[in-house]
Amino acid sequence: MVQKWLKHILLIIGVFLLIFISINIQKPFWQSPTYHETILNFQKDQDIFPYKIRTIWWNKSIILISLIERTIDLIWTDNFFYLPLICLFLLIKKRRWINLGLIIIGLILISIENDPNPGKYFFWLIPLFIAGIIK
Amino acid sequence: MNKFTIILLIVGIFLRLYRVDSIPPHLSNDEISIAYDAYSIANSGKDEHGNIFPLSFPSYGTYKAPLYIYILAPLELLFGNTELVVRLPSIIAGLLTILVIGLITFELTSNRQIAIWSSVLLSITPWHIYASRMAWEGNLALFFLSLGIWLMIRKRTVLSSITLVISMYGYHSEWLLVPLIVFIGGITFLKKDKWKFWILSFLIALPLIIDYFLNAGAGARAKTEPIWAIPGITPFGILATFIRNYLNCFNPKILFLNGLNIVNKNNPFMPGLLLWPTIIPLIIGFQKTKNRLFRIWLLISPIAAALTQGDFGLIRNLNTVIPLVILTAIGLNKMNKIWWSLTLITLFNFSLIYFYHFPKELGETFQGYRPIAYYLKTIDNEATDIYVDYRYGNYHLRHGKEYSGIPYLYLAFFQKWDPLITQTRITTDKETYFGKYIIKQVDWNQDIIRPNRFFLVSIGNPPPDHIKSKLQEMATFTDSSGKMAFQVWKGK
Numbered sequence: 001m002v003q004k005w006l007k008h009i010l011l012i013i014g015v016f017l018l019i020f021i022s023i024n025i026q027k028p029f030w031q032s033p034t035y036h037e038t039i040l041n042f043q044k045d046q047d048i049f050p051y052k053i054r055t056i057w058w059n060k061s062i063i064l065i066s067l068i069e070r071t072i073d074l075i076w077t078d079n080f081f082y083l084p085l086i087c088l089f090l091l092i093k094k095r096r097w098i099n100l101g102l103i104i105i106g107l108i109l110i111s112i113e114n115d116p117n118p119g120k121y122f123f124w125l126i127p128l129f130i131a132g133i134i135k
Numbered sequence: 136m137n138k139f140t141i142i143l144l145i146v147g148i149f150l151r152l153y154r155v156d157s158i159p160p161h162l163s164n165d166e167i168s169i170a171y172d173a174y175s176i177a178n179s180g181k182d183e184h185g186n187i188f189p190l191s192f193p194s195y196g197t198y199k200a201p202l203y204i205y206i207l208a209p210l211e212l213l214f215g216n217t218e219l220v221v222r223l224p225s226i227i228a229g230l231l232t233i234l235v236i237g238l239i240t241f242e243l244t245s246n247r248q249i250a251i252w253s254s255v256l257l258s259i260t261p262w263h264i265y266a267s268r269m270a271w272e273g274n275l276a277l278f279f280l281s282l283g284i285w286l287m288i289r290k291r292t293v294l295s296s297i298t299l300v301i302s303m304y305g306y307h308s309e310w311l312l313v314p315l316i317v318f319i320g321g322i323t324f325l326k327k328d329k330w331k332f333w334i335l336s337f338l339i340a341l342p343l344i345i346d347y348f349l350n351a352g353a354g355a356r357a358k359t360e361p362i363w364a365i366p367g368i369t370p371f372g373i374l375a376t377f378i379r380n381y382l383n384c385f386n387p388k389i390l391f392l393n394g395l396n397i398v399n400k401n402n403p404f405m406p407g408l409l410l411w412p413t414i415i416p417l418i419i420g421f422q423k424t425k426n427r428l429f430r431i432w433l434l435i436s437p438i439a440a441a442l443t444q445g446d447f448g449l450i451r452n453l454n455t456v457i458p459l460v461i462l463t464a465i466g467l468n469k470m471n472k473i474w475w476s477l478t479l480i481t482l483f484n485f486s487l488i489y490f491y492h493f494p495k496e497l498g499e500t501f502q503g504y505r506p507i508a509y510y511l512k513t514i515d516n517e518a519t520d521i522y523v524d525y526r527y528g529n530y531h532l533r534h535g536k537e538y539s540g541i542p543y544l545y546l547a548f549f550q551k552w553d554p555l556i557t558q559t560r561i562t563t564d565k566e567t568y569f570g571k572y573i574i575k576q577v578d579w580n581q582d583i584i585r586p587n588r589f590f591l592v593s594i595g596n597p598p599p600d601h602i603k604s605k606l607q608e609m610a611t612f613t614d615s616s617g618k619m620a621f622q623v624w625k626g627k
Contacts, residue, residue, distance in 0.1 A: 039403070062403045065392065065403050068388075069388050069392055069393065072386070072387055072388040072392070073388065076383075076386045076387070076388065085382070
């Protein structure tokens with residue numbers, strides 16, 4: 001019973017921390033001049049798609065692709081001895097999909113920041129992880 | 136087999152064959168060294184350095200495995216020195232691997248549909264298409280490895296032993312992987328014959344092992360490649376590097392988003408090694424598969440690649456593609472039409488980038504020496520000597536990149552030099568002499584310009600204005616993107 005309550009409380013804290021992370025985003029990466037330079041550069045030199053659909057759909061999809069790549073970078077590189085990766089694997093093993101989904105949302109929010117600070121924000125996801133491993 | 140699978144299979148085969156001689160636009164460093172060593176072996180029985188029928192080819196310091204070269208040598212004798220011939224063994228190996236993966240899957244799952252799907256999926260996998268269109272030793276070795284595994288499952292002790300060990304002669308990654316497969320496979324599939332299988336495999340691999348210990352160069356390279364050869368590395372550092380490399384082999388970003396280096400690095404449209412929608416059936420297949428062997432195969436495949444230095448290697452880790460594709464095929468029957476539509480769009484996207492943008496965007500990075508070799512052949516009688524600058528790229532004019540090439544191999548291969556010329560080369564501090572050809576950094580202020588002396592330089596090293604009056608521009612050559620790449624000048 002206590003564990004069930006603890007689990008719920010941690011989950012609620014975790015959700016609030018996610019909101020807090022999103023409020024704290026100072027500058028999304030898609031607003032940075034370097035990002036725009038990269039996009040403009042390759043569009044100027046190369047007609048990456050010989051069709052007009054590029055300007056309508058692909059420019060927006062670049063943000064999505066970049067966001068996914070940045071999130072994977074956070075998970076898959078050796079940050080804190082692969083702590084995020086280990087946490088995610090444990091949650092997959094235990095089939096705690098809600099906690100897993102919320103942690104991934106947290107990681108996406110962290111990677112939206114142009115200069116992400118995983119050292120600070122990773123630990124804000126711990127309540128969600130603990131809530132996931134409590135029986 | 137329904138119409139849809141047949142069409143997909145045809146598309147996969149088409150993607151392997153369409154303009155294979157011109158995309159990638161020119162032979163790469165590894166391809167040309169294989170091509171020339173095969174030519175040299177076919178015509179003189181020696182490699183470019185004069186070694187008689189070696190088991191390890193020093194090449195330009197890369198120590199190539201022998202299998203591809205010995206298969207290619209008779210083909211070049213029969214069909215000549217062209218890009219298509221050089222890539223032919225890899226193309227055929229790639230096509231046969233499509234068949235073999237289906238056979239393996241059928242043996243292990245007894246499910247005809249999954250077997251067909253695995254063949255179809257491999258045929259449309261960008262990673263395998265890319266590898267099959269280049270003269271890559273790893274792709275040839277992959278075919279023999281897969282064939283050996285199939286024969287091993289069929290309990291053909293002698294044949295599987297021969298084929299598996301042949302793959303070790305095909306590429307260096309197999310040196311570690313094959314012994315592991317031979318050991319595990321012997322216990323799993325050839326219970327009664329396992330000792331025969333192990334001893335036979337060892338005996339067939341013996342020449343390679345002896346050569347490794349006797350051949351100082353090959354041994355030295357093999358000793359500098361592993362992660363424990365990194366200067367000053369601690370045991371903990373070795374472990375950390377291994378874990379990082381190993382996990383990198385399964386990095387979803389590389390596998391599904393941007394692992395295939397066919398456009399510039401910062402280009403967000405870089406495709407992944409596998410079509411990204413296949414991540415869903417792969418996860419399902421990994422969870423659902425009842426046969427542990429697929430998982431074990433997947434987990435041991437990148438070990439060799441993870442033990443070597445450097446970033447993720449497309450070719451070093453190519454062996455992983457087989458278990459990845461089989462697991463994806465297992466999870467495929469859960470997929471609906473939306474998934475298939477997404478997969479086909481992604482395949483179209485890959486094809487567009489590969490066939491249209493790849494030659495244009497990376498045109499500068501290729502050593503387009505083939506047309507130059509043909510041109511220089513026509514002025515051979517006129518020239519007293521020909522200075523060839525080994526640097527290329529537009530580094531001077533537009534502050535672009537400077538690349539270091541191996542032009543002598545292209546010239547030797549396409550002009551069909553007598554192998555004796557490369558075998559008896561003279562090397563000094565700054566130049567290497569191949570008969571009339573002198574490979575060096577052309578320095579317009581130092582080098583003496585005299586009549587009938589030719590200079591082949593990249594667009595990055597044009598003669599300064601005050602020297603141009605002593606020279607006559609003979610020819611210009613563009614790269615695959617249409618930009619100016621090389622110039623030939625002649626002394627007046």
